[in-house]
Amino acid sequence: MTTATTGEEPMALAAARLRTAGMRVTAQRMALLMAVSESAGHLDADALRERAQRVTGGLSLQATYNVLRALTDAGLVRCTQFPGHPARYEIEHHDNHHHFVCLRCAAIRDVECAVGAAPCLEPQLPEEYDIQEAAVTFWGLCPDCRAVTPAP
Template identity: 65%
Template sequence: MARAATRLRDAQLRVTAQRMAVLAAVEDLPGHPEVEAIRARAQQVTGQLSLQATYNVLRVLTEAGMIRCTQIAGLPARYEPERNDNHHHFVCRLCGDIIDVECVVGAAPCLEGNLPASYRVDEAAVTFWGTCERCAAQRS
């Protein structure tokens, strides 16, 4: 929790128990947790934490650049610590696992769209869909 408090101060955000608990939960949970998993972990520290309060904290932390919200079509929002690496994701169609995939081409934003010169791209999101190793092995 002390690390979370320091990170919040460094981002010039007010340090609250809810913010510390949610930030620590996102950093401690493996993979790309959903809001309910983050809330459950944060509640171990804060006691009661409403779903709305969890969403509010996640929004503040995302806007501050501390965490990343990943929106993948057909799935609930997922969260992870922001690493400023503009990575992409692979989603298993069978089990729903999500793993990180390094930038497809070069440095961020990794891809160049065929856009007018006046458009400024700062991020490119690619989602690869398929079958993970575990599910492929189970199907064999």
């Protein structure tokens, strides 16, 4: 979401998205939604708080987590937790994509749905189960880390 492509101010766009989701518009919510929207990667709460503070001034870490939880619950933000890493946030596109995490540098990259339509996998479960989402994480070495790692 950029102002060059939409012609609107980022805060105004954030406010409109909050209203569309039925949420009360606050400076903290707008600033954090804008920070998530404008981030190129999967940022943790502390990094998003730092970006949002450029707009709001003071913003506690607890307030950051509270707002991120509300944005996640409203379906505007996606929270992904990888073992050994802090929770990461990105704009929710409802595309059920997966992730690759580099074991060395911890870089995170989106991966398209693994197989078929969402939820992308066909688990062997009785038909009474209603599967709505699959979360797959691929672990390995990114191209940069692979280039400096000797082949076995």
